[in-house]
Amino acid sequence: MKKNNNVFPKDLTNTIHLGDAIDTLKTLPDNSVDMIFADPPYNMQIEGTLKRTDGTNFDGIEGNKWDEFDSLQHYREFTYAWLKEAKRVLKKDVSSLWVIGSFQNIYVVGSILQDLGYWLINDIVWSKTNPTPNFMGTKFTNRQETLLWATPAKNTKYKFNYKTMKALNGGKQMTSVWDIPVSSGRERIKDDNGNKLHPTQKPEKLLYNVIVSSSSEGDLILDPFMGSGTTGAMAKRLGRNFFGIERDEHYRDFALKRISSEITIQDDFTKATFDIKPPRVRFWDLIEANYISKDELIYFKKSDKVAKISTKKELEFDGEHYGISKLGGILEGKSTNANGWIVWFVKRDNKYVSLDEIRRKYRQKELGFYGK
Structure with a gap:
């Protein structure tokens, strides 16, 4: 049953709910979330098994039921439903939503965002410095994904720690193209068998930029598709609160374990000290x-x-x-x-x-x- 007091429940703060994203979003109170980061299914439409040039199989997302949809119309309906609920739970005065996608789905997502009355602020290109090669040699190697940043309505304000991001970028204005490598090495979460846990784990630096740029310490960040827990881990590290939704118990359990090991840091970037307006002095x-x-x-x-x-x-x-x-x-x-x-x-x-x-x-x- 949906809660309507416009205050996010304390018992849900800093937890990951096991369940369906849309069903769970419907239970959350209106006007209660500061920021959403969403990494939804991409509807990749991959058939068969991808092979490397040496003939070995490439472990991608094929076989993962969470990315399978009967038709494009089915994917549109799914996207409309979760974005509608996301719009409802975002705070009406100051809040924003980030959603990431690839060429297979981002145009659908962007169209529905505008249909629902979201106001687009930016599109960010995540330029992968170590992209997966195009093994078949049938098209250009895809090295980017797109993040759309929006407010739930035109008149909703949003946080943007401009000076902090400029300082983070060596004193230069940060652009909408972010050169960040794909998760690898120690950052890549492995399962009990030593295999990569989640095929689409997002890099910590990507979430660092998102969270530091558009939220404040203590804000509540919601991730309706928590996966391996990068959003929750970075939220805790950067002094924010989080709430995640994940339908796969295996992913949820690993994400909780990952987040529990995080230690909160405080510095000029997490506190956005560069953007604090100094008191007026005559x-x-x-x-x-x-x-x-x-x-x-x-x-x-x-x-x-x-x-x-x-x-x-x-x-x-x-x-x-x-x-x-x-x-x-x-x-x-x-x-x-x-x-x-x-x-x-x-x-x-x-x-x-x-x-x-x-x-x-x-x-x-x-x-x-x-x-x-």
Whole structure:
């Protein structure tokens, strides 16, 4: 029976429910989930057995009942049903959904997302740096999968830790193409016989990017097709909560064991410190708190252009009174304001100190803010 209190049940938080995705989604309360990551069946339509060039069999997804559908229409109906329930459980004010697929299914998924009123934000290309070769040599080697990122409605806001992802990308704006290898080595989950547990296990780095970019510590992340448990493992590692649904008991048990061994970490990326908006500080706050003396001279870009503290606004220059940004723009010869915090300096012990640096110290000592 569906719960309707808009609060995700505590007894389900950080668990994996054994059951059907659609049936289980129907029991969850409306408007209760911060983010969904879904890796649904791809409807791969593979017939027969794939063979490597040396004649040995390739262990793909063939024979897995969860990826078999009677027809494309059947797959459409399945996709519509789970996306409809996903839309219902996502929070209406701030939330988002990620769904991954390949060329066999992503166009169906995207079409249904729009039919249901989701609002598409981005499509992300997962570019595999170590793709499986095309053994038959009948077409191009497929090295990418696509992630669609959307909100449940046009007016629903979403979290995007832009500055955090930029910092993660070496100071460069992160693009919509992610070069990430397929899970291998120690990361690849093996069963009791030493064989790979799940044929479509997603790499941890992929989920790291998804979770860090679009959620906050403590958020509830739902995965309706939990598989080997990568979403749950990364959610726990990154300080988020999770709820998973998995129909295969074998996968569910291995996923729970995997997640139980995870240790939560905290750093600037998990906390999205780079995206925390610093508290506003006025120029006169620094003066009133004695971080800048009323008698100090203020230097424009470490030059001989010098202003005094104004008794009417912020700075006095050539007998006129200005704000630090307005005067900075004028001295730069622009018709717009400059960033007054970075163009003005004080001189202490024969060294120039920017107003921005003084403001940073004020935020730390007076406001307890240590963000980026």
